[in-house]
Amino acid sequence: xxxxxxxxxxxxxxxxxxxxxxxxxxxxxxxxxxxxxxxxxxxxxxxxxxxxxxxxxxxxxxxxxxxxxxxxxxxxxxxxxxxxxxxxxxxxxxxxxxxxxxxxxxxxxxxxxxxxxxxxxxxxxxxxxxxxxxxxxxxxxxxxxxxxxxxxxxxxxxxxxxxxxxxxxxxxxxxxxxxxxxxxxxxxxxxxxxxxxxxxx
Amino acid sequence: xxxxxxxxxxxxxxxxxxxxxxxxxxxxxxxxxxxxxxxxxxxxxxxxxxxxxxxxxxxxxxxxxxxxxxxxxxxxxxxxxxxxxxxxxxxxxxxxxxxxxxxxxxxxxxxxxxxxxxxxxxxxxxxxxxxxxxxxxxxxxxxxxxxxxxxxxxxxxxxxxxxxxxxxxxxxxxxxxxxxxxxxxxxxxxxxxxxxxxxxx
DNA sequence: ACAAGACGGTACCGACCGGTACCGAAATTC
DNA sequence: GAATTTCGGTACCGGTCGGTACCGTCTTGT
Numbered sequence: 001x002x003x004x005x006x007x008x009x010x011x012x013x014x015x016x017x018x019x020x021x022x023x024x025x026x027x028x029x030x031x032x033x034x035x036x037x038x039x040x041x042x043x044x045x046x047x048x049x050x051x052x053x054x055x056x057x058x059x060x061x062x063x064x065x066x067x068x069x070x071x072x073x074x075x076x077x078x079x080x081x082x083x084x085x086x087x088x089x090x091x092x093x094x095x096x097x098x099x100x101x102x103x104x105x106x107x108x109x110x111x112x113x114x115x116x117x118x119x120x121x122x123x124x125x126x127x128x129x130x131x132x133x134x135x136x137x138x139x140x141x142x143x144x145x146x147x148x149x150x151x152x153x154x155x156x157x158x159x160x161x162x163x164x165x166x167x168x169x170x171x172x173x174x175x176x177x178x179x180x181x182x183x184x185x186x187x188x189x190x191x192x193x194x195x196x197x198x199x200x201x
Numbered sequence: 202x203x204x205x206x207x208x209x210x211x212x213x214x215x216x217x218x219x220x221x222x223x224x225x226x227x228x229x230x231x232x233x234x235x236x237x238x239x240x241x242x243x244x245x246x247x248x249x250x251x252x253x254x255x256x257x258x259x260x261x262x263x264x265x266x267x268x269x270x271x272x273x274x275x276x277x278x279x280x281x282x283x284x285x286x287x288x289x290x291x292x293x294x295x296x297x298x299x300x301x302x303x304x305x306x307x308x309x310x311x312x313x314x315x316x317x318x319x320x321x322x323x324x325x326x327x328x329x330x331x332x333x334x335x336x337x338x339x340x341x342x343x344x345x346x347x348x349x350x351x352x353x354x355x356x357x358x359x360x361x362x363x364x365x366x367x368x369x370x371x372x373x374x375x376x377x378x379x380x381x382x383x384x385x386x387x388x389x390x391x392x393x394x395x396x397x398x399x400x401x402x
Numbered sequence: 403a404c405a406a407g408a409c410g411g412t413a414c415c416g417a418c419c420g421g422t423a424c425c426g427a428a429a430t431t432c
Numbered sequence: 433g434a435a436t437t438t439c440g441g442t443a444c445c446g447g448t449c450g451g452t453a454c455c456g457t458c459t460t461g462t
Contacts, residue, residue, distance in 0.1 A: 151372060157359075175376065241408075
């Protein structure tokens, strides 16, 4: 039998929380759909709040690993982030960003869940800044640009959630391309900074 | 005494829903803080869901009226939308966009609350498209640009919610300025399209 | 002055919430 | 093979959920 109860709880809770919301899913539901006994749940977690934090922490790692894997597979350029997003948006079970959703549902900014969600976005921004630095940009403008790219990412996610189509990823990518072209990295050739960004592929 | 019970219910519910979330606030709370009797509530609304829809519909009108008022006061240009946003972000009770929050909390896309929230964003996009058309842009590119500006608005809102500062409004404004400069309206003078947008004031 | 209606207050309903305690069965460990 | 641990199942707790029914009161229109 082993100690797979904890893993099943995390899997079931993550799916239900993401699909229907944290407050909308009770412990009862999670126990029924995971097949875990009530006592076992409270042996592994002090309560529902701890489960939420554990789910978010695991998803944070998994999501950033997935993003890095997809971006490197697509070419490792900053704009590839938006192509990775498009894949995510096209999934039938897409329901926005779990961390944005958590911050919306958890009003208290001091809540552990809220903190985990906020930290996630910061780490994504750091990753994007790394992609920009790899293009030859200096650290400070890279960090500032990364902030703006993450703003575009969040805007695309919210728009995709509202419209139910992956199109916003391409729109955000186009905006990001214009943004990056306006501030080319120092090592870039003597090309016209007003030129349209090269076709991707 | 008059028939102010309905208005008090809407006021209290709007404040509580926005501050703490729809699911987080029970009818009990709304009755206690509004001073309205339980029976009176169910005389005015068929249930909590109807109250939610009524609150959103009223807020939709009020929010768009507020935006139009602020934008015209600031100059009536498309970029003024972001300066209006900055005022909103600076408020101590700012907790994101009530309609985004509703869509996040209400997972079902067919829910009336979800529909109202989605319709709100579309009407904001139409308003922004009108601002762009007033600058001399053709309808089709104006609508496409408006979509992207609303994406920036949503990104700024989510970022402001996460960081708790009004700074994202200025960042989104800068991105929007680059976006508009890249596609100047046909009537614009022979100025260099690569030039920095003129200082606002 | 009087009737009609909107009002606030309360008791109550079944259902579900998160959480605790206890049980017997199964797997692991020694 | 026996002890320990983890497991699933269940009964139960107080509290709150959304919703209904009924009460007396107070205002308003006439």
